[in-house]
Amino acid sequence: MKIILVGASGDIGSVVHDELAQRHEIITAGRSNGDVRLDFTDHAAVRGMYVQVGRFDAVVSCGGDVTFAPLDKFTPGSLMHGLRQKVLGQANLVLAGLDTIADRGSFTLTSGVLDRDPIRMGAGAATANGALAGFVTGAAIEMPRALRLNVVSPGLLDVSVPRYGKWFPGHKPVSSEDVGRAYVKSVEGTLTGQVIIVE
Amino acid sequence: MKIILVGASGDIGSVVHDELAQRHEIITAGRSNGDVRLDFTDHAAVRGMYVQVGRFDAVVSCGGDVTFAPLDKFTPGSLMHGLRQKVLGQANLVLAGLDTIADRGSFTLTSGVLDRDPIRMGAGAATANGALAGFVTGAAIEMPRALRLNVVSPGLLDVSVPRYGKWFPGHKPVSSEDVGRAYVKSVEGTLTGQVIIVE
Numbered sequence: 259m260k261i262i263l264v265g266a267s268g269d270i271g272s273v274v275h276d277e278l279a280q281r282h283e284i285i286t287a288g289r290s291n292g293d294v295r296l297d298f299t300d301h302a303a304v305r306g307m308y309v310q311v312g313r314f315d316a317v318v319s320c321g322g323d324v325t326f327a328p329l330d331k332f333t334p335g336s337l338m339h340g341l342r343q344k345v346l347g348q349a350n351l352v353l354a355g356l357d358t359i360a361d362r363g364s365f366t367l368t369s370g371v372l373d374r375d376p377i378r379m380g381a382g383a384a385t386a387n388g389a390l391a392g393f394v395t396g397a398a399i400e401m402p403r404a405l406r407l408n409v410v411s412p413g414l415l416d417v418s419v420p421r422y423g424k425w426f427p428g429h430k431p432v433s434s435e436d437v438g439r440a441y442v443k444s445v446e447g448t449l450t451g452q453v454i455i456v457e
Numbered sequence: 458m459k460i461i462l463v464g465a466s467g468d469i470g471s472v473v474h475d476e477l478a479q480r481h482e483i484i485t486a487g488r489s490n491g492d493v494r495l496d497f498t499d500h501a502a503v504r505g506m507y508v509q510v511g512r513f514d515a516v517v518s519c520g521g522d523v524t525f526a527p528l529d530k531f532t533p534g535s536l537m538h539g540l541r542q543k544v545l546g547q548a549n550l551v552l553a554g555l556d557t558i559a560d561r562g563s564f565t566l567t568s569g570v571l572d573r574d575p576i577r578m579g580a581g582a583a584t585a586n587g588a589l590a591g592f593v594t595g596a597a598i599e600m601p602r603a604l605r606l607n608v609v610s611p612g613l614l615d616v617s618v619p620r621y622g623k624w625f626p627g628h629k630p631v632s633s634e635d636v637g638r639a640y641v642k643s644v645e646g647t648l649t650g651q652v653i654i655v656e
Contacts, residue, residue: 301533329599330555334500337548341540341588349536349584356529373591376650381595385548388591389540389584392572396583399575400528451575 260285260314261445262307264298264351265321267291269418270368270437274320277438278445285311288321298347304354316445317355318366319348324383326425332381340386344369349393352407364406366444367394371413371457377426387411391453398451406450410440413457432456459484459513460644461506463497463550464520466490468617469567469636473519476637477644484510487520497546503553515644516554517565518547523582525624535581543568543585548592551606563605565643566593570612570656576625586610590652597650605649609639612656631655 259282265271266286278284286292287307294307298321308314322344325336348367355365369387372380390409398407414422416431423431440454458481464470465485477483485491486506493506497520507513521543524535547566554564568586571579589608597606612631613621622630639653 299533329552329596330601332552332596334545334549334552337545337552337592338541341544342537345540345584345588346533346536350533353528353531353533353536373594376595376598378599381592381599384591384595385544385588386591388594389544389588391591392583392585392587393536393580395572395587396575396580397528397531400577400580402529 259283259316259445261316261318262287262311262314264288264296264317264319265368268320269415270412271320273415273417273434273438274318274441277442278318285314298350299342301350301354304350305358308355308358313360314363315360316364316366317351317359318441318445319351320368322347322368322386324386326379326382328379329381336382337385340382341389344386345389345393348390352397356402356405359405362404362406364408364445366441367407367409369409369411369453371411371429374411375413375429377429379425394453395451401450406444406448408444408449408452408454410437410444410454410456412437412440430457458482458515458644460515460517461486461510461513463487463495463516463518464567467519468614469611470519472614472616472633472636473517473640476641477517484513497549498541500549500553503549504557507554507557512559513562514559515563515565516550516558517640517644518550519567521546521567521585523585525578525581527578528580531580536584539581539585540588544588544592547589551596555601555604558604561603561605563607563644565640566606566608568608568610568652570610570628573610574612574628576628578624593652594650600649605643605647607643607648607651607653609636609643609653609655611636611639629656
């Protein structure tokens with residue numbers, strides 16, 4: 259398969275890249291790294307990327323910022339930042355690709371653990387993750403041409419513990435192997451409309 | 458209790474008003490109806506309302522538009538409309554009220570069935586509903602002064618069937634009595650951080 263991987267340079271993106279590159283052609287896309295430079299909050303830019311790439315079979319997104327802040331410091335802007343970056347950006351990859359991806363292609367997005375196992379300062383992440391779950395549930399039933407759509411919701415990665423572990427007290431890290439498997443399940447399997455939890 | 462009810466003129470809001478007004482003082486707020494006129498996507502306007510009202514014990518929101526459209530006609534603007542109106546608007550009621558609501562007060566928001574039982578053209582609603590579930594899960598654990606936060610997720614109301622039933626094939630309508638009970642549970646009970654499903 260020819261797979262477009264958005265956000266390949268992050269902790270999750272690196273795992274996904276290493277796993278999928280064993281069997282597939284990967285084209286990486288990102289704001290500041292990748293074969294293609296992309297601001298995925300810009301719908302026209304996403305369409306432009308798809309035209310540039312030509313035929314492709316799957317899109318995997320591991321990208322999207324959210325704001326972390328104490329609830330009493332959370333502003334409308336903090337909340338909208340995550341909704342725009344993590345939700346709209348990833349949704350754009352789907353909406354702009356419905357008529358360009360190959361038949362039976364798939365879209366795999368990334369959310370995270372914080373809407374089912376919240377932490378302090380994580381309200382924005384929880385909101386974005388919940389939105390992505392809702393989007394996948396709602397949109398998957400209308401996908402044309404047997405296209406598929408899932409979102410992977412991983413816990414804190416083992417490799418991310420040194421940097422982020424202190425913000426996730428008591429969270430059991432998930433292995434990179436298990437995270438890679440979840441993306442393989444979505445891309446190479448036949449699931450659709452699912453939140454694929456890794457814990 | 459003194460309760461601010463946002464969106465009291467809709468099908469759900471009317472049910473909630475009739476139920477809670479039996480035992481509490483209700484102040485209604487809405488874009489075009491109510492004791493107070495309010496654009497709840499405007500954080501400063503929400504703060505202004507709270508100052509105007511003075512001491513209050515609970516906020517119940519039954520408001521928030523989303524765009525309904527086929528997935529292949531869905532645009533970034535369609536998606537952001539719901540995230541701004543239904544998610545940011547309701548979140549503003551919480552964020553702007555953290556320091557003004559009475560101790561042990563509660564916020565009760567409203568989502569809906571479409572993120573667990575989707576219908577055609579409902580991807581925007583599903584996204585917004587999921588976001589609200591995530592927000593409540595993430596924010597409830599950081600509420601000060603024993604404040605509480607829940608979201609009620611009702612199925613299609615019996616009274617809404619004549620207008621909307623054709624878009625919800627096979628959905629079993631929920632009774633107004635059961636919807637009213639869910640809001641009573643949130644406002645008068647002790648739950649927090651919950652998605653209160655009515656089905």
